[in-house]
Amino acid sequence: MPDPLANLTEAQTAAVLHRGGPLLVVAGAGSGKTRVVTCRVAKLVLDGVPPWAILAITFTNKAANEMRERVAALTDAATLGQMRVSTFHSFCAWLLRRHAEEVGLTRDFSIYDEADQLSVVKSVMSEKGIDPASFKPGMIHSMISRAKNEMKGPEAYDEDAYDIYERTVARVYRGYQALLKVQNAVDFDDLLLKVVELFEKSGTTLEKYRKRFQHVLMDEYQDTNAAQYRIARALASGHRNICATGDPDQSIYSWRGADIRNILSFEEDFPGATVIKLEENFRSTGHILAAADMLIKNNTMRKERDLFTSKSGGEPVVVCALSDEQEEATYVAAEIARASGEGVPLRDIAVMYRVNALSRSLEEAMRAAGIAYNIVGSVEFYRRKEIKDILAYMKLMTNPLDDVSFGRIINVPARGIGLRTIERLKAFASLNSVPMVESALRVKKIKEIRPPAAAKVQRFTAIMQRLKKHVDGSAADAVRAVLEETNYLAFLDRDKSEEGLQRRENVGALVSAAFEFDQLDEEGGLRGFLEQVALVSDVDSWDDAEERVTLLTLHSAKGLEFRTAFIVGVEESLFPHVRSSETLAGLEEERRLAYVGITRAEEKLYLCYTHFRTQFGRTMRCAPSRFLAELDPSACEFRVSRTQRTPSRLATLDFDDDDDDPDDIEVSLELEDLDEPVIEYDEIGPDSPLDYSAFRAGVIVKHSRFGVGQILELSGSGSDIRARILFQRYGEKSLMLKYANLRKA
DNA sequence: TAGGATACAATTTTT
DNA sequence: TTGTATCCTA
Ligand SMILES: Nc1ncnc2c1ncn2[C@@H]1O[C@H](COP(=O)(O)OP(=O)(O)OP(=O)(O)O)[C@@H](O)[C@H]1O
Numbered sequence: 001m002p003d004p005l006a007n008l009t010e011a012q013t014a015a016v017l018h019r020g021g022p023l024l025v026v027a028g029a030g031s032g033k034t035r036v037v038t039c040r041v042a043k044l045v046l047d048g049v050p051p052w053a054i055l056a057i058t059f060t061n062k063a064a065n066e067m068r069e070r071v072a073a074l075t076d077a078a079t080l081g082q083m084r085v086s087t088f089h090s091f092c093a094w095l096l097r098r099h100a101e102e103v104g105l106t107r108d109f110s111i112y113d114e115a116d117q118l119s120v121v122k123s124v125m126s127e128k129g130i131d132p133a134s135f136k137p138g139m140i141h142s143m144i145s146r147a148k149n150e151m152k153g154p155e156a157y158d159e160d161a162y163d164i165y166e167r168t169v170a171r172v173y174r175g176y177q178a179l180l181k182v183q184n185a186v187d188f189d190d191l192l193l194k195v196v197e198l199f200e201k202s203g204t205t206l207e208k209y210r211k212r213f214q215h216v217l218m219d220e221y222q223d224t225n226a227a228q229y230r231i232a233r234a235l236a237s238g239h240r241n242i243c244a245t246g247d248p249d250q251s252i253y254s255w256r257g258a259d260i261r262n263i264l265s266f267e268e269d270f271p272g273a274t275v276i277k278l279e280e281n282f283r284s285t286g287h288i289l290a291a292a293d294m295l296i297k298n299n300t301m302r303k304e305r306d307l308f309t310s311k312s313g314g315e316p317v318v319v320c321a322l323s324d325e326q327e328e329a330t331y332v333a334a335e336i337a338r339a340s341g342e343g344v345p346l347r348d349i350a351v352m353y354r355v356n357a358l359s360r361s362l363e364e365a366m367r368a369a370g371i372a373y374n375i376v377g378s379v380e381f382y383r384r385k386e387i388k389d390i391l392a393y394m395k396l397m398t399n400p401l402d403d404v405s406f407g408r409i410i411n412v413p414a415r416g417i418g419l420r421t422i423e424r425l426k427a428f429a430s431l432n433s434v435p436m437v438e439s440a441l442r443v444k445k446i447k448e449i450r451p452p453a454a455a456k457v458q459r460f461t462a463i464m465q466r467l468k469k470h471v472d473g474s475a476a477d478a479v480r481a482v483l484e485e486t487n488y489l490a491f492l493d494r495d496k497s498e499e500g501l502q503r504r505e506n507v508g509a510l511v512s513a514a515f516e517f518d519q520l521d522e523e524g525g526l527r528g529f530l531e532q533v534a535l536v537s538d539v540d541s542w543d544d545a546e547e548r549v550t551l552l553t554l555h556s557a558k559g560l561e562f563r564t565a566f567i568v569g570v571e572e573s574l575f576p577h578v579r580s581s582e583t584l585a586g587l588e589e590e591r592r593l594a595y596v597g598i599t600r601a602e603e604k605l606y607l608c609y610t611h612f613r614t615q616f617g618r619t620m621r622c623a624p625s626r627f628l629a630e631l632d633p634s635a636c637e638f639r640v641s642r643t644q645r646t647p648s649r650l651a652t653l654d655f656d657d658d659d660d661d662p663d664d665i666e667v668s669l670e671l672e673d674l675d676e677p678v679i680e681y682d683e684i685g686p687d688s689p690l691d692y693s694a695f696r697a698g699v700i701v702k703h704s705r706f707g708v709g710q711i712l713e714l715s716g717s718g719s720d721i722r723a724r725i726l727f728q729r730y731g732e733k734s735l736m737l738k739y740a741n742l743r744k745a
Numbered sequence: 746t747a748g749g750a751t752a753c754a755a756t757t758t759t760t
Numbered sequence: 761t762t763g764t765a766t767c768c769t770a
Binding site: 059060087088089090113114136188189191192252253255256354355356357377411414416417418419420534535536537538553554555556577578579580593615616 | 755
């Protein structure tokens, strides 16, 4: 069996062997932090620490699985299954299932995903008579989530609310929490918060887990939020065997509440902590590292640190100017074809972008060039309608209080139950403080519902009754039962379109996913399956062994590595993204994101930008990203396409169309090499920040479509200002200033 | 009540 | 361009 200490540097070895007391490993990209955590776990096991005493937290489930596999390869301990290696969210879900009652839940609580959460927000808003046109539910929801990430409850939020918008958020927030509780459900943030609450409430419970988890390890510590910090601290406060690894320069989730101060103040939080720095990068060539290093040095809020590689310079980073996104995609495809021809397997190649929307043109180009690809994320499987429908039945089986799922499926597949009937069921439910399922069961007692409608409702309750028998069964059993009882497949059959076919396939995939889950986890059953499904992340469902190119966002690329990597859309206002560039902190996070992206590449890196990009049907001029000017120019090679500045497709490209064999993909697109970097800035780009100070409440304005109106109220900040305007002819509208193109009248 | 047609608005990153 | 929300007709 391989020795976990083999091939480690001195610093890494020290980190693996360190015992007794807090340990922080801070180090730059590719320096082997994850490897340290893995080897440390393995070494602990080899030293006789029982696996059940180990808690290792990773950022994704995928990383957790990988770590478990690697540890298994290093130890072959039979009891490795008892080790907890998981994300914070999965770990918390696991804890809460065991202690649900202590925080006001039952063991069968539902985990609401984004869409479910939004529907709770909407229903609270309609209950409280808040107009969804003036207060966008999505916005309200994200503000609630932000508050929760900062561990701010509804009361505290209300106290600090300073305008009508925030007071409204506070009202919804309160109702939202109440509704979740009634429905025996939690959102993602609650998973963490409820565990904090659990530990605060019950000293004995906390003590039990402190005793059990004698060793706590956390990877990617720079992206933990307030609640996660509290949980880690609580667990480690007795034995203080906590090992955190991270890189402040790779903190890219502050918008989700991650707080970089957690890692920066580790030494104060855990006095006497040992700090180990890793300074050798094992991943990238010299040029790639040099480019990344000079870029990140532009951040002002940052501690200087060293990172070197003993690898040679390697190939220069290619910085490439293309005319538009089609040419960009074509170029990427051509270069992938070339690399593939030179022997780089497709699975070692990735294309990264700032926003999911950019994957589209890439997909088209890959298809046209016959290059096999996988997209991470985008239209996630478990968010699809047909999948969500079936899962809703399953959720309702385990948790009858789940009104969101009830609302989703009461009339799906269509069984003639209309809005009126549902409204009446809802009214009855809230009048009697019972869940919707209960009012459906008592439908005969609701005199507003006519017998024919009531009969239809009873058909639904009969289905649920029969499904109940499967609640303790396996996942696959439950899926099959739902499909049979609801005739879901027949329902899909009615749709003969391409889309309907796809849906059928998706349902089939769900059946296999459930089946596979049962194989892997015999204990899990229906409940375990639902939990796993609720907590899958985008990268989790990505198979990195497949011989395909990977398309993914920069965020999901965190922690991964590829021999050849492309970053496309490296343009001002896209990357750095406009929405993040207003504040210095936002801009610096974008820069860290660029740093993360660049350092994913092992051997070859391309950065592409275009002069024109069509988004939402509008073609816009783009300026190259400022980040390009911040790279070390001596590590880069600059190229331009001959057609640049002409927003049109290259007509001369010849693709070998229907050809799936990657060996002879024939695509070419030759670019000119430049001696001088040509990254010029237009100071006044199309997206330069506008000055909205002239717009205030009371001001009379003119809109191209709605004509003349008066501003009633402004809300939001930065470039996100929204105005409520009373138009003479069109009445009241709520518009974003940046889109509305208002003029003073 | 269902489903299509139309209007309308809004675009980051995700557990 | 896309999705969603609302309206309208069968
Ligand atoms: N001592 C070593 N000798 C050789 N290769 C190493 C060594 N340590 C780590 N590596 C390799 O370097 C690469 C990066 O390691 P790892 O992913 O652990 O780094 P990391 O610090 O977690 O990176 P990042 O922060 O960028 O995600 C991996 O391919 C790993 O196998």
